[in-house]
Structures are given as structure tokens and as C-alpha cells.
Amino acid sequence: MKILIFSLGEKGFNVVYALSSLGKKISLTCIIGQDEAVLSDYSLKLIHFCQNNGIEYFIRNKSTPSISDFDLLIAAGWRWMIHGIKKEKLIVFHDSLLPRYRGFAPLVNALLNMEKRIGVSALLGAEDYDKGNIILQHSIDVTYPTCIKNEIKNVSKIYASMAIELVSGIGDGSINLEGRPQDESKASYSLWRDDQDYFINWKNSAADILHFINCVGDPYLGASSVLNGAVVRIHKASLVADVSVENRDPGKVIFHKNGFPIVVCGSGLLLLEDIRNFQNEYILPLENFRSRFA
Numbered sequence: 043m044k045i046l047i048f049s050l051g052e053k054g055f056n057v058v059y060a061l062s063s064l065g066k067k068i069s070l071t072c073i074i075g076q077d078e079a080v081l082s083d084y085s086l087k088l089i090h091f092c093q094n095n096g097i098e099y100f101i102r103n104k105s106t107p108s109i110s111d112f113d114l115l116i117a118a119g120w121r122w123m124i125h126g127i128k129k130e131k132l133i134v135f136h137d138s139l140l141p142r143y144r145g146f147a148p149l150v151n152a153l154l155n156m157e158k159r160i161g162v163s164a165l166l167g168a169e170d171y172d173k174g175n176i177i178l179q180h181s182i183d184v185t186y187p188t189c190i191k192n193e194i195k196n197v198s199k200i201y202a203s204m205a206i207e208l209v210s211g212i213g214d215g216s217i218n219l220e221g222r223p224q225d226e227s228k229a230s231y232s233l234w235r236d237d238q239d240y241f242i243n244w245k246n247s248a249a250d251i252l253h254f255i256n257c258v259g260d261p262y263l264g265a266s267s268v269l270n271g272a273v274v275r276i277h278k279a280s281l282v283a284d285v286s287v288e289n290r291d292p293g294k295v296i297f298h299k300n301g302f303p304i305v306v307c308g309s310g311l312l313l314l315e316d317i318r319n320f321q322n323e324y325i326l327p328l329e330n331f332r333s334r335f336a
Contacts, residue, residue, distance in 0.1 A: 073102055079262065113131075147232055174224075190262065
């Protein structure tokens with residue numbers, strides 16, 4: 043079976059890695075995507091893996107193989123539209139339990155909403171994104187507090203095992219490629235996120251802000267704030283017992299502890315342990331005690 047994989051990020055890498063274990067039963071080719079919005083998009087790691095394992099690969103937007111040469115196409119972690127393909131030949135891996143969280147950044151948004159279960163759906167390609175029939179679906183429980191990096195690793199493991207299950211099932215005829223239709227009455231959509239969505243609202247509780255920092259951190263660029271007029275990224279924080287503040291003004295630094303600023307939130311206090319400028323330079327301790335995050 044000749045398989046073309048549209049691969050992006052850790053999830054895509056895990057699919058290629060897993061399917062390579064099937065050896066000569068299949069022939070793999072990869073189109074590798076790149077993403078500047080994450081700290082590590084796994085593109086170089088996948089390029090090296092393909093080179094070391096004799097897997098043909100192409101870089102997105104630079105060159106493309108003939109789609110008609112392949113028996114099956116898999117999009118894993120992919121976030122771009124794929125055109126000119128018969129929908130029954132394309133299977134998309136989407137990191138949500140469809141029909142909920144169709145669209146963009148489903149895992150981040152599910153964690154921000156503190157969903158108790160997350161998972162992966164393998165579905166047929168369709169004209170409208172994420173509306174195709176579902177071929178496979180697996181889920182796992184989430185225990186909070188957690189962070190996006192941990193849950194990407196957990197979901198990536200599902201991607202890998204699902205890829206093996208899918209290709210093996212197609213090979214022995216145990217998987218029906220017609221799939222099952224989605225229940226439109228339960229459908230929801232997950233909007234794309236841009237730089238504005240990474241800014242912290244200091245009027246929220248310290249617990250909610252910490253959860254937000256954990257959900258948009260590594261491998262993404264991290265929660266943002268304006269510190270004394272300059273945009274910074276906050277990668278690590280911890281809760282501190284609240285005190286009575288007579289003129290509570292969220293975002294102001296109230297204490298410093300071992301070089302770390304403690305910031306007033308809408309309720310509670312947050313100790314910031316890792317703050318970086320846009321050159322990714324660590325900027326603690328702060329130069330000024332009287333600092334404001336906005």
C-alpha cells in the first residue's frame with residue numbers, strides 16, 4: 043500500500059514513526075509542514091528521520107508528488123486545506139471527539155474549557171472541514187492541572203496507535219472506509235487563535251490565569267502580557283496565597299520573592315517564574331519593583 047502523509051508537528055511525526063514500523067508492508071512518502079507559531083514544529087526532526095530511514099519526503103509549498111500515485115492519504119496534525127483529492131482517499135486525523143470542536147486549535151480550546159475527556163477522530167475528507175464520516179475515534183481522560191505539552195504527547199500517542207490500527211484494518215478489510223455520519227445536532231466549532239488570543243486578562247482569578255498559561259505554553263509561544271510598555275511571554279507561574287489589597291489593581295507587582303515578581307490578579311496572587319522578551323531572552327529579575335503587567 044502506497045501512503046502519502048501530510049505531516050505537521052509532533053502528532054504528524056508520531057504517525058510517520060509508527061507507520062515506518064510496518065516495514066515493507068507499506069511504502070511511505072511525506073509532505074512536511076512547517077509552523078513558525080510554535081517553538082518546535084518537528085519539521086527538521088522528521089526530515090532527518092526520513093533521510094535516515096529511506097522515506098521520500100517533500101517540503102510543503104516547495105514541491106509536491108503526484109497525488110494519483112498513492113492508495114491512501116493521511117493528514118496528521120495538518121492545518122491547511124488539501125485540494126484536488128477524492129474524499130474517499132483522504133483520511134484526516136483531528137484532535138477532538140467530533141462532532142465537537144471542529145476547526146482550529148481544538149485541543150487548546152478543549153483544555154481551556156477544562157473538558158474531562160479529549161481524543162482523536164479519524165475521518166474522511168469532506169468539502170466542509172471536519173464534517174466527513176468518522177472512521178475511528180479514541181479518547182482519554184484529562185486530569186487537571188495539566189499543560190498543553192503533556193496533552194499533546196498523550197494525543198500524539200493516540201495518533202500513532204490509530205495510524206497502525208487504520209492501515210492494518212484497511213489491509214485486512216476489518217475497517218469500513220465508509221465510516222459513520224456525524225451527529226449534526228451535537229456539532230460545535232473551535233475558532234483559530236492569533237496573537238491577540240494569547241494575552242492574559244489580569245482581572246481573572248490567579249487560578250484561571252495559571253490555567254491559561256499552562257494551556258498556551260510550550261510548544262506554542264506562550265501567554266502574553268505588556269510589561270511596562272513592552273510585550274513579554276510568560277511561560278511558568280505558580281499560585282501564591284492572597285492578601286487583602288485595599289486598592290486592588292490587577293496586573294501590578296505587589297511583592298518580589300527570590301527575584302520573582304508576585305502579581306495582583308482579580309482574585310489571588312501569581313508568582314511569575316519565567317518571563318521572556320520577544321527575542322526569547324529571560325528577563326528576570328525585573329529592573330523595577332514598580333512594574334505593571336497589562
